[in-house]
Amino acid sequence: MPESGLTWTVYDADKMTQREIYGAVLADLGDKHPEIVGLSADLAKSTKIGTFGDKFPDRFFNFGIAEQNMFAVAAGLAKAGLTPFVSTFSAFASMRACEFVRTDVCYQNLNVKIIATHGGTSFGSGGATHHATEDLSIVRAFPNMKLVVPADAIETAHAVIACMRTPGPVYVRIGRGFEPRVYEKTEYDFEIGRAVEMKPGRDITVIATGVTVFHAVQAAKILEADDKLSVRVINMHTIKPIDRDAIMKALTETRRIITVEDHNYIGGLGAAVAEVIAESGKGCAFQRVGIPDCFISHGYPEDLMNLYGIDTDGIVAKVRDVMGREFETDEDWEDEV
Amino acid sequence: MALTSQERTDLKRIGREIRETIVDVTGWSGGAHIGGSLSMTEIVTILYWKYLRIDPKNPKWEDRDRFVLSKGHGGVGHGVVLCKRGFFDFKHLEEYNHTDSMLGMHLDSKKVPGVEVSTGSMGHGLGEAVGLALGARVLKKDWRVYCVIGDGESNEGSIWEAAMAAAHYKLSHLIGFLDRNRMMIDGPTEEVMSLEPVADKWKAFGWNTRVVDGHDLDALADAIEAAQAHTGSPTMIVCNTVKGKGVKFMEDDPAWHYGGLNSELVQKAKASIAEM
Numbered sequence: 001m002p003e004s005g006l007t008w009t010v011y012d013a014d015k016m017t018q019r020e021i022y023g024a025v026l027a028d029l030g031d032k033h034p035e036i037v038g039l040s041a042d043l044a045k046s047t048k049i050g051t052f053g054d055k056f057p058d059r060f061f062n063f064g065i066a067e068q069n070m071f072a073v074a075a076g077l078a079k080a081g082l083t084p085f086v087s088t089f090s091a092f093a094s095m096r097a098c099e100f101v102r103t104d105v106c107y108q109n110l111n112v113k114i115i116a117t118h119g120g121t122s123f124g125s126g127g128a129t130h131h132a133t134e135d136l137s138i139v140r141a142f143p144n145m146k147l148v149v150p151a152d153a154i155e156t157a158h159a160v161i162a163c164m165r166t167p168g169p170v171y172v173r174i175g176r177g178f179e180p181r182v183y184e185k186t187e188y189d190f191e192i193g194r195a196v197e198m199k200p201g202r203d204i205t206v207i208a209t210g211v212t213v214f215h216a217v218q219a220a221k222i223l224e225a226d227d228k229l230s231v232r233v234i235n236m237h238t239i240k241p242i243d244r245d246a247i248m249k250a251l252t253e254t255r256r257i258i259t260v261e262d263h264n265y266i267g268g269l270g271a272a273v274a275e276v277i278a279e280s281g282k283g284c285a286f287q288r289v290g291i292p293d294c295f296i297s298h299g300y301p302e303d304l305m306n307l308y309g310i311d312t313d314g315i316v317a318k319v320r321d322v323m324g325r326e327f328e329t330d331e332d333w334e335d336e337v
Numbered sequence: 338m339a340l341t342s343q344e345r346t347d348l349k350r351i352g353r354e355i356r357e358t359i360v361d362v363t364g365w366s367g368g369a370h371i372g373g374s375l376s377m378t379e380i381v382t383i384l385y386w387k388y389l390r391i392d393p394k395n396p397k398w399e400d401r402d403r404f405v406l407s408k409g410h411g412g413v414g415h416g417v418v419l420c421k422r423g424f425f426d427f428k429h430l431e432e433y434n435h436t437d438s439m440l441g442m443h444l445d446s447k448k449v450p451g452v453e454v455s456t457g458s459m460g461h462g463l464g465e466a467v468g469l470a471l472g473a474r475v476l477k478k479d480w481r482v483y484c485v486i487g488d489g490e491s492n493e494g495s496i497w498e499a500a501m502a503a504a505h506y507k508l509s510h511l512i513g514f515l516d517r518n519r520m521m522i523d524g525p526t527e528e529v530m531s532l533e534p535v536a537d538k539w540k541a542f543g544w545n546t547r548v549v550d551g552h553d554l555d556a557l558a559d560a561i562e563a564a565q566a567h568t569g570s571p572t573m574i575v576c577n578t579v580k581g582k583g584v585k586f587m588e589d590d591p592a593w594h595y596g597g598l599n600s601e602l603v604q605k606a607k608a609s610i611a612e613m
Contacts (some may be wrong), residue, residue: 037475059475061506069464069498076468079403079446079453082475084468099458100495104465108446108455 005032006157009186013153017177019117021153023051025160026085026115030056033164037077039063039086041070047087047117067097074112075104083111083164089123090116090132090173094139105169106142113163114171119149120210120262121291121305122175127298132173133291137267139171140240146170146192147240149261149269151213152182155237158190166192173210176301180214182235193238195246201232204319205250205257209236209269212260212310219315231319242272251277256285256322260315262305265290285327289318340558344387348554351421352382353610356583358417358430360598360606366413366434368597370442372587374414376518376578377485379552381406381414384483385422388561393423396450402480403453403469407462407496408487408516410595412444415452424451460493462486463513467503470511470571481565485514489521492530497542503571504543511571512564513544516551518580520591539573551576585609 007028013021030036030052038060044050053060063070067088074084086093093101093116105112116135123130140147146166150156156174163170170192188196198213199220208216213235220231232254234246250257257277259270270288277284291308305311309318340348355378363369385391390402406415413433420430425439432438439448443457453469456462466484473480490496503511515535523529532538539546545567549556557576564572580594581587584606587596598606 037471061471063498063502064505066495066498066501068460068495069467069502072461072464072495072499073468073471073502076454076465076470077472077475078468079465080469080472080476082472100461100464103455103458104461 005161006186008154008157010154010181010183013157014181016153018150018153018156018174018179019048019177021157022115022160022174023048025157026052027055029161029164030059033083035081035083037061037082037084039070039074039084041065041067041088041092043088047115049085049087049115052085067092068100071097071100072104075108075110078110078112079108083113085113085115087115087117089130090119090135091130093171094132094135098138101139102142106144109144109168111167112169114169115160116171116173118176119173120175121296121301122177122211122262124299124301124304128295131296133264133296134267135173136239136261136263136269137271140267140272144168145240146238148172148192148238149210150174150237151210151235152179154183154186155190159237162190162192175211179211182214182217193241193243195243196235196237197246198233198235199231202230202254203256204229204323205232205234205254206260206315206319207234207236207247207250207257207269207273208260209239210262212262215305215310215312215315216260218312219319222312222316223319227320229319229323236269236273239269239272242276244276247273247276248280251280251282251284258287258289258315258318258322260289260310262310263290264293266293283327285322285325287318287322289314340555345554348382348386351386352378353613355382355414355417355421356610357607358421359414360584360603360610362413362417362430362433363596364598364600364603365431368595369413370410370595371413372520372580372593373408373487373516373518374411375582375584375587376551376580377411377414377516378582379554379557380485380514380516380576381418383554383557383561385418387558389483390480393451396424400478400480403466403482405454405462405466405469405482405484406444406456407466407484408490409443409456409458409462411485412442412457415444416440416449419449419451425449459487459490460495463496463499466511467499467508470503470508471506473510481510481512483512483514485516488515488517488519488526488532488535491515491532491535500539500542500544507569508571509568512561513571513573515573515575516578517575518578520580520589520594522591522594524591536575539575543570545570545572546575547572548575548577551578552582583610583613
């Protein structure tokens with residue numbers, strides 16, 4: 001067994017959604033960790049935490065459609081010394097139960113792991129009531145919280161395992177299903193808080209998270225072939241704590257950065273990267289790409305991502321736009337001060 | 338087992354001392370949630386001096402009973418009780434509300450020895466108590482969980498979510514107390530948002546329910562011992578209380594939900610308590 005303890009491979013993951021591999025990995029972890037308990041709010045099947053529940057019925061609790069109480073109970077279970085994994089849709093984890101996550105879990109810095117499914121536009125047909133395009137922004141503002149958005153199924157497996165070696169609250173945001181595979185190998189250097197360079201590049205850096213990492217890699221290939229551009233792609237799977245070093249390296253070496261996320265462009269990955277850049281005092285051509293601060297329509301997730309410009313086509317267009325943009329270098333500033 | 342006359346005398350004395358200290362802290366701290374702290378005084382006194390399995394010198398003792406003050410604005414009352422029960426030094430009460438001191442309006446479980454759960458926002462503590470009770474079951478521990486909720490707090494939907502869950506999971510080792518002082522910030526509970534018939538509500542939610550005079554130590558003792566012996570469902574003891582109990586000029590006046598006391602009022606309040 002590899003050092004990570006992962007019993008699943010990319011080949012297994014290829015046939016599984018992020019949710020499915022989450023359920024399977026958690027059920028595996030349950031053998032080694034009797035302190036793990038599972039909590040659901042009538043979404044055991046939808047979130048796949050039910051896989052754990054089927055295996056460990058005495059350590060699994062359904063609370064019905066009552067998310068606030070579920071997070072309060074999770075806090076109590078953590079206070080008792082257990083490690084609750086709590087799953088519901090991202091919209092409900094971040095908004096319906098918002099204050100319970102903040103005050104019961106984060107304020108007391110409890111060992112509660114939130115695996116929030118159906119993130120971003122992935123619940124396409126569900127419409128605005130079920131889309132979670134604000135959750136990263138909301139949860140990022142909670143002290144003590146770590147915020148992870150895995151790119152594909154195998155990264156979800158790594159993230160779930162990493163939860164167990166990361167004390168305190170963690171919010172892992174995954175999709176509804178059919179997340180395209182990004183990684184070729186099962187084992188790579190996954191660590192919460194450290195970005196993964198998916199592709200080297202000199203001309204521009206695309207910093208993506210979650211399902212948009214796949215599209216960023218595809219866009220980079222198109223841009224290299226058609227535009228002769230050298231595009232660096234960074235998978236910023238952890239939005240908090242953000243990997244400042246990866247951002248500063250990209251800023252220094254490529255001087256052009258775009259961020260891409262399946263989320264409102266306000267408050268999530270783009271904002272976290274922008275904060276690092278702004279506070280560095282260094283100039284850079286910069287563009288956030290995300291949902292343009294609106295409630296999006298219902299539809300197939302692929303169509304929605306295309307419609308709002310957060311898929312391969314949208315990234316290609318935005319990179320071309322940013323490549324043509326002027327920005328002031330450090331020297332330019334000398335004249336104006 | 339009913340209280341012995343010695344126990345009754347002792348608990349009454351301790352209750353008076355707690356009330357006096359609540360008044361003192363309210364005076365020197367500039368203001369506190371005094372009304373609801375005085376209404377729950379007998380409930381917390383009998384728990385901390387008779388029924389809770391705790392060790393103030395070892396507040397993290399694994400097998401201790403868990404007490405959750407879901408009505409977290411009773412923090413001044415809970416803080417006084419913990420101090421008098423020996424969890425920490427009196428100087429912390431003197432520093433109540435000081436910037437970065439140990440004790441503030443709502444007690445922080447990471448700072449205050451003996452506080453299991455950080456409460457303050459309404460409708461959170463009962464759910465956390467449910468979690469502590471479920472935790473005992475998973476870990477095969479025999480600790481009990483005692484939780485005091487407020488009546489104004491009972492407007493929160495999350496209280497009833499927790500009520501459903503506790504009954505569903507048959508948490509008979511969870512014993513709740515409703516501090517039914519009938520007052521909330523904006524006035525009487527039945528004017529602001531009707532709760533009655535509140536005992537019937539708890540029964541309908543599947544709780545073993547009993548109504549007592551929340552200032553009657555013998556009635557509380559009977560109810561707690563019956564709850565401890567009860568199996569198959571959680572217990573809610575609806576405690577009819579008086580907001581501001583013991584301080585005549587505060588009793589039943591919602592204005593004393595939160596307030597400050599100058600030295601004259603401190604003396605007046607203490608004189609009133611002495612007559613209890």
